[in-house]
Amino acid sequence: MSVLLLGTEAPEVAVLVEALDADVLPLPTQFAEGGATDWPWADELERWRAAASDGPVVDAVVVAAWVRSPAGPVPLDGVGLDAWVARGELPLARWFAALGAAVRRCADGGAVVAVVERPAPLDCAGWAPETGVADAVEAMVRSLARSEGGRGVRVNAVTTPVRLVDGPVVDPQPPLSSFPGTVEVEVAGAIRMLLGDDAAGVTGTVLDAGCGRS
Amino acid sequence: MTDARVVVVTGASGGVGRGIALACGEAGWTVWIAARRADAGRAVAAEVDARGGAGRFVPCEVGDADSVAGAMADVVGVSGRLDGVVHNATSGLSPVPGHLADLPIADLRDHVAVSVRGTYLLATQALPHLEATTGALVVLTSEAGFEGKAKLPAYAAVKAAQRGLVRALAREWGPRGVRVNALAPLASTPAMVTAMERDPSMAGRVMGHLPLGRLGDAETDIGPVTRFLLGDDSRYVTGVTIMADGGSCPIS
Numbered sequence: 045m046s047v048l049l050l051g052t053e054a055p056e057v058a059v060l061v062e063a064l065d066a067d068v069l070p071l072p073t074q075f076a077e078g079g080a081t082d083w084p085w086a087d088e089l090e091r092w093r094a095a096a097s098d099g100p101v102v103d104a105v106v107v108a109a110w111v112r113s114p115a116g117p118v119p120l121d122g123v124g125l126d127a128w129v130a131r132g133e134l135p136l137a138r139w140f141a142a143l144g145a146a147v148r149r150c151a152d153g154g155a156v157v158a159v160v161e162r163p164a165p166l167d168c169a170g171w172a173p174e175t176g177v178a179d180a181v182e183a184m185v186r187s188l189a190r191s192e193g194g195r196g197v198r199v200n201a202v203t204t205p206v207r208l209v210d211g212p213v214v215d216p217q218p219p220l221s222s223f224p225g226t227v228e229v230e231v232a233g234a235i236r237m238l239l240g241d242d243a244a245g246v247t248g249t250v251l252d253a254g255c256g257r258s
Numbered sequence: 259m260t261d262a263r264v265v266v267v268t269g270a271s272g273g274v275g276r277g278i279a280l281a282c283g284e285a286g287w288t289v290w291i292a293a294r295r296a297d298a299g300r301a302v303a304a305e306v307d308a309r310g311g312a313g314r315f316v317p318c319e320v321g322d323a324d325s326v327a328g329a330m331a332d333v334v335g336v337s338g339r340l341d342g343v344v345h346n347a348t349s350g351l352s353p354v355p356g357h358l359a360d361l362p363i364a365d366l367r368d369h370v371a372v373s374v375r376g377t378y379l380l381a382t383q384a385l386p387h388l389e390a391t392t393g394a395l396v397v398l399t400s401e402a403g404f405e406g407k408a409k410l411p412a413y414a415a416v417k418a419a420q421r422g423l424v425r426a427l428a429r430e431w432g433p434r435g436v437r438v439n440a441l442a443p444l445a446s447t448p449a450m451v452t453a454m455e456r457d458p459s460m461a462g463r464v465m466g467h468l469p470l471g472r473l474g475d476a477e478t479d480i481g482p483v484t485r486f487l488l489g490d491d492s493r494y495v496t497g498v499t500i501m502a503d504g505g506s507c508p509i510s
Contacts, residue, residue, distance in 0.1 A: 081323075081375075086363040097359065119430045120423075121382050125323055128378050133370055136419065140366055140412070144359035165425055172426035176374060179403070179422030180415040186406025187358055187414050248406065 045239065048149060050096070050142045051108040056207060056227045060108055060159065063232035069096055069149075071109055071142055080129040083137065093141040097148035104239045105146045108159045109139045110207075117170025117210050132173035139181050147188050153196040157238045158185050159231060162203040164257035166214045174208060182250050189248030198247035202234040205254050219256035230255065264337040265488055266290040266329070268320050268380065269347025271298035273447035274398065274476045276305075278344055281481020282488070283311030290333050292318035293347070320347050321371030326379040330387065340387035342488040345380050345420075346398040347372055351412070353453035358411035366412045373416035377423050385436065392435040396487045397424050399440045399499060401507035409457065417442075421499055428497030437496040439487045444503035445474040469505035 049066035051057040052073050061068050072092045075085035115131055123131065139158070146156045162178035163171045181201060188199040205224045218224075225231065234253040237243055252258045265282055269275040271293035282289045283306035291306070291313065293299040299315040306313030316332050319325040334340055349372040351365050377397055388395065402410060403417030420440060427438040444464075450473070454460045464473070474480055483502045486492050501507055 081371075083363070083367045086367055090363045093359075093363075120378065120427060121385050121430075123378075123382075125379075128375070132378070132419075133375065136370060136374070136415070137363060137366060140358065140361075140415065141363065144361075148359050166429075168422075168426040169429040170426075172423050172430070175426040176419040176422035179425075180374075180419035183403050183406050183414040183418035184358060184411060186404075187408055187411035188406070190406055190408035191357060191411075 045104050046102055047104045047106055047239070048102045049106045049108060050146055052110050052112065054110040054112050057108045057110055059227045060106070060232060063228040064106060064235065066106060071138060073112065080126050083133070085134065086137065089137055089141045093145050096145035099149055101149055101151040101154070103151050103154040105150045105154070105156045106159060106235055106239070107139070107142045107146050107156065109135065109142045110161060111135055114161070114174065114207050119170055120172040123173065128173060132176055135177045136180050139177065140184065143184050143188060147192050147197065147199065150192070150197050155198045155200070155239045155243070156188070157235050158201040159235060160201055160203050161205070161208055163205050163208045164254055166257070167205065167209070171208055178203060185250070186248045193247060198243070200238045200243070200246060200248070201250045202231060202238065203250055203252045203254065204231045205257065206231065218254070223255035223257055225253055225255050263287040263341040263488070264290070264333070264339050265342035265344065266292050266333055266340065267344040267346060268292045268318060268376065271295045271302055273449060274443055274445050274480055275346040276302050277445065277476025277481045278346060278484045279306055279313070280309050280477045281485050283307070283309035283313060285485060286310050288312040288314065288337055290314045290316050292316050292320070292329055294319060320345070320376030320380060323379055326383050330383045334387055339391055340384060341391045341393040342396065343380055343384045343388070344396045344398065344484055344488070345377050347376060348413070348449070349373065352410070353449050353456065355409035355457060356411070357409070361412055369412045369416045374419045374423070377420055381423070381427060385431070388436045389434050394437040394439070394488050394492070395427070396484055397440045399442045401442050401444065401501065401503055403442070404507055424499065425497055432496055437492070439492070439496060440499040441480070441484055441487060442499055442501045442503055442507065443474060443480040444506050445476045445480050447476060464506070467506055467508070472504065474502060474504055
């Protein structure tokens, strides 16, 4: 299966590219300066989406619009407005642009998988922006599952807390000692399943590759 | 909290927000109508008075940090306390249909500014005051945030993002005595009427999977549930999304 991966320059995304043997379409991560709350990067994202949508279609598209490295857990009242935009609004907009391009590049009867970072509910304190973005992506996936189902395109998500664990987790401990898992094994395995024929009847779902934590 | 609560309701100059404000007014609470439209906001404040509460209007642009800070300062400056905040306002683009791959990023920005940044700004500005009263934050989300919407993907995305924020904030603020919950209403509102006019098939889709067979009323169906989430009867409830949707959403 030929896989196109729309991803950022995050090191863990490179690991995913290798694990899936995917071709890469880079997502924009460097933007013009400006007042962050005005989204000075909106036009650039728009242009990127238009260009990225205008390419050959493939049967399998994976989207990993991860930030380069997570900022670390901070209670929301300690997150300033610029940091809020950087951790919440910009990633949300990048996911929106990326998933729009992904379904344009997906052939009829193909599959799209969004790979999203999301802390387990027990562990989400300090990760409010990331939790909000992850839930938004889940809704985007379900919206696209509805709009693309008519042409046989399946759209699903895999969630992982792999980079969002900071020290000991809240009790009870995760069921699997492999928590929080790895990109190359737990995450890539879930993606392969959702892209493959064994998931032919699966769309609009979220598969948590969190080693049972959720 | 005492019975003389002071609450702020955003986007309360009409629709669901107005219904929530009136329901809180019936309890005798002081209700601040936080909205952009002064005339409509003051009219709802007068309706709150007529219900037995104390209606007040404060101008507020929920996506603007200075505006939210100013509104909170005005409320606490006049009323002396803050027991609850209800973030109900949504983008005026909420009923505008479009496909996720084509929707302008600038439109998404408007959705995010009102719903998501608005939640962030209101939450962070209100926290010290809510902590002082062991108060509550209630965020109005939607079944769209669970199910997704083929034609309203930006609306669905920001409504889902709000649920994520609520889940995280409940864990962060619980030890500080502040409860955070979400409410997903389905009610007949001007926005819904507009959406149904733009998409004539919508009425059939909505009513077709509505076990209770009718759209909710903002004041008598949604308002009391919001009042519950603001009041002592829900003092052991945090981090949840309550569906007040006539059984419409099968996911929850």
